[in-house]
Amino acid sequence: MGLNSSRDRIASDGLKRSLRRVERLLLALGVALVGIYGIAQLHAAMSSQMGIWRFQMLQQYAEAETSKLESGEENQEEIDVSLGSEKRIEDYKQSLLENWEAPLAILRIPKIRLEVAVYDGTDDLTLNRSVGRIIGTANIGEVGNIGIAGHRDGFFRGLKDIEVGDSFDLITLENTMTYYVDNIEIVNPDRVDVLQPGSEPAVTLVTCYPFYFIGAAPQRFIVHAILKQ
Numbered sequence: 001m002g003l004n005s006s007r008d009r010i011a012s013d014g015l016k017r018s019l020r021r022v023e024r025l026l027l028a029l030g031v032a033l034v035g036i037y038g039i040a041q042l043h044a045a046m047s048s049q050m051g052i053w054r055f056q057m058l059q060q061y062a063e064a065e066t067s068k069l070e071s072g073e074e075n076q077e078e079i080d081v082s083l084g085s086e087k088r089i090e091d092y093k094q095s096l097l098e099n100w101e102a103p104l105a106i107l108r109i110p111k112i113r114l115e116v117a118v119y120d121g122t123d124d125l126t127l128n129r130s131v132g133r134i135i136g137t138a139n140i141g142e143v144g145n146i147g148i149a150g151h152r153d154g155f156f157r158g159l160k161d162i163e164v165g166d167s168f169d170l171i172t173l174e175n176t177m178t179y180y181v182d183n184i185e186i187v188n189p190d191r192v193d194v195l196q197p198g199s200e201p202a203v204t205l206v207t208c209y210p211f212y213f214i215g216a217a218p219q220r221f222i223v224h225a226i227l228k229q
Contacts, residue, residue: 104133105140107148109168112158118170122149131155134206137195141172145197149206152217156207162223170203179203179225187220194222201227 103117117130118140126132131150138144150156162181170177179202186209187194195204203225208217 103130104172106171107131107168108171109158109162109166111163111166111168112161114155114158116150116155118148127151127154134195137204138197138201140170141174141177143197143201145195145202145204146170147195147204147206152208152211152213152221156205157211159205159207159221159223160211167228168203168225178228180228181223181225183222183224185222185224187222188218189220191220191222194220194224203227 103119105118106115107118108115119126119130119132120135122132122134127150131148133140134147134149137147140146150159152159162184164181164184166181167178168181170179185194194206205223205225207221209219209221210217211221
């Protein structure tokens with residue numbers, strides 16, 4: 001009995017040690033995953049902010065050029081539109097800044113305190129750093145229905161709090177266009193008709209739904225808004 005009891009204790013101690021090692025491994029893995037998610041969110045926030053800064057610099061340049069033409073000042077000092085911190089961001093995430101261009105516009109939604117650059121396209125790189133115009137929909141500034149997509153767990157998470165009657169702005173170098181939300185619906189992914197143009201200039205914001213779904217979300221959250229005339 002004594003020998004068997006000793007063997008049982010050794011086996012039990014070994015099992016406990018193995019379980020403790022597994023627990024520590026799982027804890028370390030959890031911490032690493034949280035860290036990776038945090039870095040990804042930081043990348044997205046920094047990249048979108050860089051887009052907004054660049055857009056603002058170009059906006060200031062355009063305003064200065066217009067003022068110079070109107071005043072007839074030919075020798076007015078040029079405005080420096082270079083971004084002093086761009087090199088540092090390039091070193092930090094070179095791939096993120098390849099083919100870096102100014103955004104098409106800035107999307108500003110006061111209700112959810114969102115201000116984000118709008119780029120062309122909805123590839124992974126674009127939606128990780130900002131929101132994107134859906135290819136095939138109207139170009140910003142043109143008559144039609146402008147589709148803009150964003151991640152439900154990223155810049156467009158706040159859309160869950162949007163209501164009919166809320167407003168948002170699309171800001172370009174030329175002007176600011178204000179849109180009023182007139183319809184919100186949840187649809188299946190094959191409902192591409194929500195992006196079709198209607199009788200009025202419009203913007204349709206698109207993200208996945210449910211907002212807190214784990215895995216590939218099965219539906220789409222659609223916010224339709226018409227231009228203030």
